[in-house]
Amino acid sequence: MASYQRLLVTGHLGFIASAFCHRYKDSYRIAGVDFDGWGAMKRNLVEGVRDFRADIADVGTMRSIIDEIRPDAIVNFAAESHVDRSNEDDSCFWRSNVFGARALALEAVRLGIRMVQVSTDEVYGDAHANSAPWTEGSPIDPKNPYSVTKAAAEMLLAVYGGSEQHRLDIVITRGANTIGPRQFPEKAVPKAVWCFTHDLEFPLFRTPARRMWMHVDDHAAGVEAALRKGRKGAVYNIAPSFDSEEVTATVIRRVRDIIGKGSIREVRDRANYDLRYWMDASKAKRELGWTAKYRLDDTVKETVEWYLNNAGWLEEANGALAGNG
DSSP: OOOOOEEEEETTTSHHHHHHHHHHTTTSEEEEEEOOOTTOOGGGOOTTOEEEEOOTTOHHHHHHHHHHHOOSEEEEOOOOOOHHHHHHOOHHHHIIIIIHHHHHHHHHHHHTOEEEEEEEGGGGOOOTTOSSOBOTTSOOOOOSHHHHHHHHHHHHHHHHHHOTTTOOEEEEEEEOOEEOTTOOTTSHHHHHHHHHHTTOEEEEESSOOEEEOEEHHHHHHHHHHHHHHOOTTOEEEEOOOGGGEEEHHHHHHHHHHHHTOOEEEEEOOOSSOOOBOOBOOHHHHHHHOOOOOOOHHHHHHHHHHHHHHTHHHHHHHHHHHHHHO
């Protein structure tokens, strides 16, 4: 098992990467690179993390930063990740999610270091007609522009990993639907907290959709386990137990119950609307020794309480969302 001390973590001002930095700031020397664009929050900067502001698709700038840092591994969380926005204009998704991953991969090849690509369960498509959950051997079949770019990045990195020319040491994680502290309020749970605490109606898509709801700390731990223990070229599903699967409407009502008030209004389904994401994480348990620690009720409760206790963060994030809308 390789030893890693210095990490380059991309997207460190965003949701999952900031959780990773909080969790592992004392275990690694972390340098973060973030474009400081949509979904990034300066408040998310973790003390002790070296802070670089750059576009990961800018090859020259990334080479300069990486030569200064000399990381032992790269963990790529950076991504444009909102389906609705990708439906409207997917151009920035290709730049960040594909060309950014490519630039990082070529630097990893140059230095001969490991790269962990943080991907998503959405590359599998829609499991609403499945009789069994997805495994890492299931075909990928993305249904929206966002997930297409994430799948494209995976395929490119796999080619780099398998080619004699590149020999990239790549590990890919596919994370389940994740909630927790510091998630930008375009996403369902922080948006619901904002709506219910400000006497606004929460817009709920009319058709019920099922998700596996994972705490961000569990997601971060799964990525770190893949960094340390993942096999070169392997893909790992990072997902909670099957009893953490629930329809979105039920989760939003739990949020409302915790807050003690709130209205929900059904709205038309968005385009490219996947009705179920359903993954089996047995491989991660077997090979990485990783399992999710949080149960669904605790995940929702702790997430809502964090936003209630950090109302200033949520207000600032919602202001940033409105300003970019």
